[in-house]
Amino acid sequence: MKALLALVLVLTGCSDGGGAGNAVGASADLESAAIARGLVRDPDAMRLAGLYARDTDRVCVRPRSGNTARIGVFVDYGDGITCSAAGSVRQEGETLHLSLGPGGGCAFEARFDGAAIRFPGTVPAECASLCAKRASLSGLEVSLLSESDAEAAALRDAGGRRLCGV
Template sequence: MILRVVASVVLLAALASCPRSEPRVRALAEPDLETAAILRGLVRDPAESDIAGLYARNTDRICIVRRDAGYRLGATVDYGEGIGCSAAGEVSRSGTRLSVRLSDTCRFEAAFDGDRIVFPAILPDGCASLCRKRASFGAVDVARLSASGAEAATMRTADGRLPCS
């Protein structure tokens, strides 16, 4: 009997001294909040949304329409009394970044999250020529109103032009 107890103690001691291995199956890491919201359909996946459409906030407006293999972009900022900006150019997309070209001297990267476009606060000096008085395209932040290219093409500038037509 004593021999069995001693053997059991020796066996337990031997097992306790064995190195423990990692579990063979690791638990999947929890996704970040943005990814979880996309997976549940609460937030549009920016990788799957087309950039074409009409965007606006207050008097800031952006239209994007398909043109051949790319996109045409029109942008307008209107503060009244002749203070504003207006331009048309091209835009291309790489993930959540938009490469905007409003003129040869006004090129910059904007952010796109599937429903919003945000221009950087500081733009190249060449963008100032597209604006009147104290206006600027800097920090334009607009939300999608429509994903319709036809509706985007009807956006007008303060002087009545159609920058996306």
Template sequence: MKRGGALLAAALLLAACGQGDGDGDNAAGARLEATAIATGVVADPAAAPLDGIWSRDSDRMCIIGKDGAAKGAGRPRRIGIVLDYGEGQGCSASGLLTRDGATLGVTLGRCRFTARFDGEAIQFPASLPAECQAFCTGRASLSALMVERVSASAAEARTLRGPGGTPLCAD
């Protein structure tokens, strides 16, 4: 009977561990992430550089400091995006990007939204304003775009061109 009681107590403890109120789970996750950043296991999104070339499959993005401006939070950068899926399906846009830690403010003409940066990848939201569709043809969309760093070279970023050969991240 003792052994059965101990097993029951262990089972109840395990069941209780899985029942969080949500806020405690978020706080624990935030503490874990902060520890991982502090120990260098995970890149600190607030400190990781943005300038360079970003890519995934046929999706490309360039980011460079605007007019040679020094790196820093809140300073505008140039951003260029080109997606080419062939047969009239694609997007091409350029504009400005601002940064507040892991939050990136993207302005492509009248298309404005907030993207996320985790230190290694940039993710656009799944739902974008209707104005963003003006940069795309066919069924292509900038929605949910996700790219990872390929190069940290600003010189390389300046070479990204749109479909007509126009530089997307030129000073």
């Protein structure tokens, strides 16, 4: 009986009586603690600029004035199966709004988690003009390789065109 009473007292002591409404505050506190310890990236401090890569795929991002940045994309599967595009990107948290190609005709949203950029599985038909043969920008996924602005500016496509350069 004393053991049961002790258990009830311990369990009662663990509850602050806040109920379900306190779960939101606890969740925010947990997220803040994880960000402070470096376990989770701070969504408000995610820096997009840099050079991203995966195998032969490359993406460069360089800041511009205002809310947009310059972006360049190069996909190379060999044998002339490539995509090459430059344009602008605007970041809103984890969502990237891209406009690629002449006149920004290839426009879509991508995802950014602070370490990787993920293009959607399907991109608009207007993006096909940026690619040769069977290549596509669909499903492109690249990880941060360098935060160096100089390395991002140096990215070139197969024709030697600087995608994020001046």
